[in-house]
Amino acid sequence: MQVGRERKQENMQSFRGGGFPAKPHPQDIPFSIEELSDEALMHALALGVLWSLEILYQRYARLLYSIAYRMVSDHQVAEDLLQDTFVSVWRNVGSYSSQSGSVRNWLVAILRHHAIDQLRKRRARADFKTTPVDELVTDESLTMPDAWEEAWKSIQGTQVRNALKLLSNEQRMVIELAYFQGWTHTEIADGYHIPLGTVKARMRLGLMRLKRLLEQMGGGR
Amino acid sequence: MHTDWQHYNEREKTMSCQEMEELLGAYALGALNDVERKAADAHLAECPKCTHTLQQLQAIVDLFPLSVPAVDPPPRLKAQILARIQAEEAARLFPTQNAPTPTPVYRRNQATRWRTALLAASMLVLFLLLAATFAWNISLRQQVTQLSTRVAPPVIYQIHGIGNTATVTGQVIYYPQQNITVLRLYHLPALTGTQIYQGWLLQRQQPTSLGILNMQHGIATLDFQGNLNGFDTVAVSLERGPMASQNAPQGPIVALGMLKTRNAAGKDNA
Secondary structure, three states: OOOOHHHHHHHHHHOOOOOOOOOOOHHHOOOOHHHOOHHHHHHHHHOOOHHHHHHHHHHHHHHHHHHHHHHHOOHHHHHHHHHHHHHHHHHHHHHOOHHHOOHHHHHHHHHHHHHHHHHHHHHHHOOOOOOOHHHHHOOHHHHOOOHHHHHOOOHHHHHHHHHHHOOOHHHHHHHHHHHHHOOOHHHHHHHHOOOHHHHHHHHHHHHHHHHHHHHHHOOOO | OOOOHHHOOOOOOOOOHHHHHHHHHHHHOOOOOHHHHHHHHHHHOOOHHHHHHHHHHHHHHOOHHHHOOOOOOOOHHHHHHHHHHHHHHHHHHOHHHOOOOOOOOOOOOOHHHHHHHHHHHHHHHHHHHHHHHHHHHHHHHHHHHHHOOOOOOOEEEEEEEOHHHOOOEEEEEEEOOOOEEEEEEEOOOOOOOOOEEEEEEEEOOEEEEEEEOEEEOOEEEEEEEOOOOOOOEEEEEEEOOOOOOOOOOOOOEEEEEEOOOEOOOOOEOO
């Protein structure tokens, strides 16, 4: 504890295996700690290393904010959701297990959990008003010509988006309501006066059709 | 036939594959209620066929985030999030201050409240930092007094393996009297060819090499004259060798240890 950083550098010249180089300029570093895998960052986070959360933020904030905004259509609420998501990650990092899926999917699941809570409260306040079907299936973000591609340079994302456009309006509607609006299948059946079995079938068949379409495009897993 | 699984009772009825198949799309989309999900989970735990089909549908659902038009969060948000976490940590480490834990509030047009809350949080953090600095100063004085009468104990930090080397354990120990730091790791995978294990100290994200670890009887060790002041993390990387990598790791990080840990009592070990 008595030795400061400068003197420690001097002391470390005698280290085995090549000594202790002078502190390099950041631009000279060929490897950045930012290249650590997501799993390694989660491990560091579990030890309380705050910079690992910063790196996760740099990697996923844009994706998570985009999903949040897609779900709630409100920048202020989307900011709150992103903030709550990363605070939850910091508090609950111990609950993450690499065996249960990727870090990205875990982060998305946390964000959706917060967003769905928020949407349910909003729906309760609005006395469960349904969005007109026409409004859902003509969602601008799905039908807008390729302007979004300028901002989102993901080939896989493009394929998923194109595949979603190829679904029937009915299938896309139930998938949209369930994934991006947090509705359960019974809520969709009640809200839109569709038999529950029909909602289940549209969800299942819609996803299976998406799987086939993505395989044809070469983008499925 | 569509069973109403909202009234599912585990003891009375189990779900068939056909009934599960009908629910798979809703399950993958997260559109089941808790009772239905519990019934589905019970079936999936014993049915590899339905589990396989679900995994295929889940893989498609997991791609949905990529389809969302990109929207950038405001640049200030990162600093706000880190400040909130640091404020919560400070409140946790100094509970006697009765610092209020920030709670999320969902309301529109609350920019003014946010600014006020941020200002209050900033002032709280500043106050806590000043208090901590004062306490640290007092603590240092006490340490000087104690060092003149007795030998200071070694300072120990734990190191853990990550990823494929999760079983690795170890410690980095600083001996104040000798002013020596020793790094020791167990259960590291055996090296092949010219590979080496190399130690690193990090201050935020800037790595500084400690050199090559010495492997003997399955135990990797490295010692050096000096302490760990100014660093927040110790790391070990697997390098191609035979020479130590310069400036920064070229191979994967296999173990990490924090040099300022949060212990069970919520106290700072550094």
